[in-house]
Amino acid sequence: MVNQLKEYLRDPFLRRLYTEIRNAGPLKSIAVDITHVCNIRCAGCYFFGEGMDQHHSPEDEAAFDAFIMREKARGTNFVTIVGGEPSLVLPRLKKIHDNFWMNVATNGLRKIPYEGFEKMPIGVAVWGNHETDKRLRGGGKRDIFAQALHNYRDDPRAFWYYTATPGNAHEIETVVAQCVDNGNCVLFNFYCDLLGLGGDLDYRRGFAEVRREINRMIERYPNKILMTSYFSKVVSTGRLYDEHWGYEVCTSISSDNEVNRERIKNGKPYNPHFRAYNADFSSTRRCCTGVDRDCASCFDTWEHFSWVMLNMKKHLGSQQEFINWLTTMYLFYMTNRIVDFDAGRKLLPEMHRRVGDIS
Ligand SMILES: C[S@@+](CC[C@H](N)C(=O)[O-])C[C@H]1O[C@@H](n2cnc3c(N)ncnc32)[C@H](O)[C@@H]1O
Numbered sequence: 275m276v277n278q279l280k281e282y283l284r285d286p287f288l289r290r291l292y293t294e295i296r297n298a299g300p301l302k303s304i305a306v307d308i309t310h311v312c313n314i315r316c317a318g319c320y321f322f323g324e325g326m327d328q329h330h331s332p333e334d335e336a337a338f339d340a341f342i343m344r345e346k347a348r349g350t351n352f353v354t355i356v357g358g359e360p361s362l363v364l365p366r367l368k369k370i371h372d373n374f375w376m377n378v379a380t381n382g383l384r385k386i387p388y389e390g391f392e393k394m395p396i397g398v399a400v401w402g403n404h405e406t407d408k409r410l411r412g413g414g415k416r417d418i419f420a421q422a423l424h425n426y427r428d429d430p431r432a433f434w435y436y437t438a439t440p441g442n443a444h445e446i447e448t449v450v451a452q453c454v455d456n457g458n459c460v461l462f463n464f465y466c467d468l469l470g471l472g473g474d475l476d477y478r479r480g481f482a483e484v485r486r487e488i489n490r491m492i493e494r495y496p497n498k499i500l501m502t503s504y505f506s507k508v509v510s511t512g513r514l515y516d517e518h519w520g521y522e523v524c525t526s527i528s529s530d531n532e533v534n535r536e537r538i539k540n541g542k543p544y545n546p547h548f549r550a551y552n553a554d555f556s557s558t559r560r561c562c563t564g565v566d567r568d569c570a571s572c573f574d575t576w577e578h579f580s581w582v583m584l585n586m587k588k589h590l591g592s593q594q595e596f597i598n599w600l601t602t603m604y605l606f607y608m609t610n611r612i613v614d615f616d617a618g619r620k621l622l623p624e625m626h627r628r629v630g631d632i633s
Pocket of ligand 1 (some may be wrong): 317359360380382400464465467
C-alpha cells in the first residue's frame with residue numbers, strides 16, 4: 275500500500291494535492307444544529323420530518339459558550355453548521371467561525387453579513403429552477419432562489435448547494451448558468467423524497483439524467499463546479515466498490531450515541547470523533563440527517579464525502595482510483611477553506627480533467 279502511494283505521488287500534480295491535505299492535518303469534525311428555528315418549511319426537509327426541531331436551543335448564551343469550550347477541549351477542529359436556519363442566530367454563528375474551520379448551510383433568504391464573517395464558507399441552498407424551488411421551498415409563493423441570488427451576488431464566500439431532484443434534470447443547465455453568472459461556484463446534492471411525494475421527486479427513478487447534466491456542467495464550467503463526475507456518481511448511485519450505501523457503511527454516525535453501538539462493531543470505517551448535535555447543544559442523534567429514517571433515501575453529499583474520504587484504502591488499486599479519491603478529498607478541503615480556496619479554484623479544471631467523465 276505504501277509503495278503504491280509512493281508510486282502515485284511521483285506525479286507532481288497529485289503530490290501537490292496530497293501534500294496540502296496532509297499538511298492541514300486530520301479533521302475532527304462534528305455537525306451542529308445551531309438553532310431549532312427556521313423561517314421556511316421545505317417540502318420533505320429531513321430536519322422537520324425527523325422531529326429534530328423538538329430539541330430547542332437554550333437562550334442562555336453561557337450554555338452555547340460552554341458547548342464551544344467542551345468541543346475545543348475534545349479536539350474538534352471542523353464544524354458543519356445546519357439547523358434550523360443559521361442566519362437567524364448570527365452572533366452564535368460568528369463564535370463558531372472564530373473558533374473552528376467550519377461550513378454553514380443556509381436557505382439564502384437572509385444574507386449572512388460580510389463583516390465579521392469574511393472567510394466563512396457558505397453553502398446556499400437551491401432545489402431547482404425558480405418554479406420548482408418556489409414549489410418545494412417557497413410554499414408555492416416565495417421565490418427564495420431569486421432573493422438568495424441577490425444576497426450572494428459576487429460573494430466569494432458563497433457556493434450553491436444545489437439539491438437536484440431526479441425528474442428535473444432539464445432544469446440544471448439554467449440553474450447552474452444563473453449561479454455562475456451570479457459569480458458563485460456550485461456543489462450538487464441530491465433530493466431525498468422523505469414525504470414520499472413521488473413523481474419527479476422519487477429517488478427510486480434514479481439520478482442518471484441528473485448525472486449526465488452534472489457532467490455537462492463540469493465540461494462547460496470546469497472552474498466552477500465543486501464536484502467531480504466520480505463523486506457525483508458515488509453519491510447518486512450509493513455505490514462504492516463492493517459497498518452499497520446504507521446505515522451499515524455510513525461513516526458520519528454519532529460515535530457517543532448508544533443507538534450506534536452495534537454499527538460501530540461491524541468493522542466498517544466510521545469517524546470516531548464525529549457527533550451530530552441537536553440544537554440543545556448536548557444531545558446527539560444517530561447521524562446528521564437522520565433519527566430513524568431509512569438510509570436508502572439519503573443522498574446527502576456531506577455524508578457521502580466522509581464515506582469516500584474514510585475509504586482511502588479501497589482507492590489504491592490504480593492511479594485513476596487514487597485520483598478519484600484524492601480529488602474528492604481535496605474538494606472537501608478546498609470548499610471548506612481548510613486549504614486555500616483561490617489556489618484550489620485554479621486547479622479545478624485539471625482535477626476534472628484527471629477524473630474525466632464517469633457516466
Ligand atoms: C436542513 S437544512 C438546514 C440549513 C438551512 N436552513 C438550509 O436550508 O440550508 C440543511 C441542508 O439539508 C438540505 N436538505 C434538507 N432536506 C433535504 C432533503 N429531503 N433532501 C436533500 N437535501 C435536503 C437543505 O437543502 C440544506 O442544504
